[in-house]
Amino acid sequence: MQPTSSMNEEFLKKWQMGLQIFRPSIDNTSVHERKKAIKLSADVAMASLRKGTTCWSRALIEKTATEDNFLVRQMLSGIKAEALINKKLPKKIVCHRKIVRRSKKILRRKSKSASEEAAAKAKRLVKRRTQGLRNVVPGGELMSNDVLLLQETLDYIVSLQTQVNVMRSIVDAAEAEIDQR
Amino acid sequence: MVFVINIVSSSTLTFTLFLSHSLSLQAICFLKKKKKKITMNEGAIGGDLLLNYTDMSVLERQRAHLKYLNPSFDSPLAGFFADSSMINGGEMDGYLATAGLNLPMIYGETTVEGDPRMSIPLETTLGTGNFRKRKFDTVTKDCNEKKKKMNREEVTEGEEEEKSKITELNNGSPKSIKKMKNKAKKEENNCSNDSSKVTKELEKTDYIHVRARRGQATDSHSIAERVRREKISERMKFLQDLVPGCDKFTGKAGMLDEIINYVQSLQRQIEFLSMKLAVVNPRPDFDMDDIFAKEVVSTPMTVVPSPEMVHSGYSHEMVNSGYSNEMVNSGYVHFNPMQQVDTSSDPLSCFNNNGQAPSMWDSDVQNLYGSLGV
Numbered sequence: 001m002q003p004t005s006s007m008n009e010e011f012l013k014k015w016q017m018g019l020q021i022f023r024p025s026i027d028n029t030s031v032h033e034r035k036k037a038i039k040l041s042a043d044v045a046m047a048s049l050r051k052g053t054t055c056w057s058r059a060l061i062e063k064t065a066t067e068d069n070f071l072v073r074q075m076l077s078g079i080k081a082e083a084l085i086n087k088k089l090p091k092k093i094v095c096h097r098k099i100v101r102r103s104k105k106i107l108r109r110k111s112k113s114a115s116e117e118a119a120a121k122a123k124r125l126v127k128r129r130t131q132g133l134r135n136v137v138p139g140g141e142l143m144s145n146d147v148l149l150l151q152e153t154l155d156y157i158v159s160l161q162t163q164v165n166v167m168r169s170i171v172d173a174a175e176a177e178i179d180q181r
Numbered sequence: 182m183v184f185v186i187n188i189v190s191s192s193t194l195t196f197t198l199f200l201s202h203s204l205s206l207q208a209i210c211f212l213k214k215k216k217k218k219i220t221m222n223e224g225a226i227g228g229d230l231l232l233n234y235t236d237m238s239v240l241e242r243q244r245a246h247l248k249y250l251n252p253s254f255d256s257p258l259a260g261f262f263a264d265s266s267m268i269n270g271g272e273m274d275g276y277l278a279t280a281g282l283n284l285p286m287i288y289g290e291t292t293v294e295g296d297p298r299m300s301i302p303l304e305t306t307l308g309t310g311n312f313r314k315r316k317f318d319t320v321t322k323d324c325n326e327k328k329k330k331m332n333r334e335e336v337t338e339g340e341e342e343e344k345s346k347i348t349e350l351n352n353g354s355p356k357s358i359k360k361m362k363n364k365a366k367k368e369e370n371n372c373s374n375d376s377s378k379v380t381k382e383l384e385k386t387d388y389i390h391v392r393a394r395r396g397q398a399t400d401s402h403s404i405a406e407r408v409r410r411e412k413i414s415e416r417m418k419f420l421q422d423l424v425p426g427c428d429k430f431t432g433k434a435g436m437l438d439e440i441i442n443y444v445q446s447l448q449r450q451i452e453f454l455s456m457k458l459a460v461v462n463p464r465p466d467f468d469m470d471d472i473f474a475k476e477v478v479s480t481p482m483t484v485v486p487s488p489e490m491v492h493s494g495y496s497h498e499m500v501n502s503g504y505s506n507e508m509v510n511s512g513y514v515h516f517n518p519m520q521q522v523d524t525s526s527d528p529l530s531c532f533n534n535n536g537q538a539p540s541m542w543d544s545d546v547q548n549l550y551g552s553l554g555v
Contacts, residue, residue, distance in 0.1 A: 146413055
């Protein structure tokens with residue numbers, strides 16, 4: 001599914017609300033600061049759209065909250081989503097490296113046929129990729145199983161697409177406007 | 182007098198022996214967990230016990246399946262929500278419904294159908310040898326129509342299967358059972374890939390529908406594994422629709438790779454666009470009045486993304502990411518690759534226009550306009 005226009009509008013609204021909070025503090029700052037503010041507000045707006053139902057949104061808010069607590073709180077209160085900041089996340093999955101390494105050594109000692117090896121290689125590849133996906137999606141390490149991970153990825157991709165589309169449309173409009181001047 | 186007592190006692194004795202024999206037999210079957218011929222034929226047991234045996238076996242089977250089912254019973258589709266809600270501590274509010282996916286429709290159907298099937302009669306459950314092999318398989322992973330068909334079939338075939346059961350027992354071989362089931366199941370074959378057998382259902386319609394696949398292991402672990410795999414493949418299908426260019430890949434690894442690249446590119450695009458916005462607009466509130474006044478007047482537009490836009494953005498992004506730094510340093514620069522996507526001179530008309538949406542957009546814009554206090 002593609003992001004709908006209603007989603008775009010909602011996102012835009014929340015984003016604007018968030019940016020308004022930034023307005024007094026970022027009038028004359030550098031490009032980088034502005035960019036950070038824009039991106040931060042966009043991320044928070046996107047995450048708040050989900051209202052705490054998805055893991056990645058909560059993880060994202062948590063991440064931004066730790067970096068820039070005060071402003072994020074303000075933003076969330078502006079967007080009327082303050083409760084989101086207190087939502088609990090599932091525990092992180094801890095992999096004890098020693099144990100994993102030891103078990104891998106044990107596995108390697110077993111004799112393998114050609115087909116088994118191919119299957120094992122494929123499995124390893126898939127595992128590596130899922131790990132990569134966990135790194136990319138916010139809160140990926142917190143998801144305990146693959147099914148959940150894929151689900152969150154789906155939702156995350158849709159939100160990202162919304163964000164990109166809204167931003168791009170604004171940029172294009174701004175550019176067009178500047179062109180005309 | 183003594184004779185009478187003796188006769189009575191002997192009959193009771195035989196009766197108890199009878200019972201104990203049957204019980205032990207069933208206990209053995211229960212314990213051994215092996216596929217074997219109906220041992221009832223070996224013993225000198227009457228026909229009515231055979232019937233009892235079948236009844237109990239079926240019920241037992243149903244019971245065992247229910248036990249397996251209970252912890253995680255939902256059709257794999259319904260588990261889309263249920264599973265994750267369990268994991269997240271029940272906080273998933275069906276966000277996918279709000280996101281507009283049509284999954285909830287499917288799930289609604291299956292769960293409704295599943296519930297009456299969940300309840301099984303609480304009869305005695307004793308193990309059997311042969312029938313333990315029929316394992317539960319929530320079929321909804323294939324399609325809904327299949328389930329409906331099954332429901333209809335179950336109801337109609339109730340009595341037939343009773344009879345067939347008895348005949349099977351007389352034959353005493355699993356293959357004959359398969360044949361009969363396959364005959365009954367021909368209507369369903371269009372939905373299932375491998376030949377699957379459906380276990381019986383008695384007159385009572387609230388039995389769990391059970392099936393096992395030919396040539397596949399049927400213990401609970403592998404079934405759980407199978408369910409999980411099907412869930413994953415289903416999600417992957419959705420992802421395939423979402424991520425452009427994913428249809429070339431058929432394997433999990435390739436698709437995952439593509440998905441990772443896509444997500445990373447989207448994230449980079451967002452960074453890039455926010456940087457661009459920061460450059461273009463000295464004020465963080467984007468001068469909405471300037472931007473949208475023109476749009477409201479001239480072209481009613483909607484921000485409806487077309488797949489090509491996103492896709493082309495994806496491909497162009499690769500080109501742009503290297504340029505972003507220099508662009509920023511040089512100030513506002515006209516980005517040609519991005520503009521190439523525009524089909525007309527008006528940059529906003531590159532989005533598809535929806536019929537009804539423009540009015541919503543306009544009204545929203547007016548609201549924003551007002552709310553910004555300009």
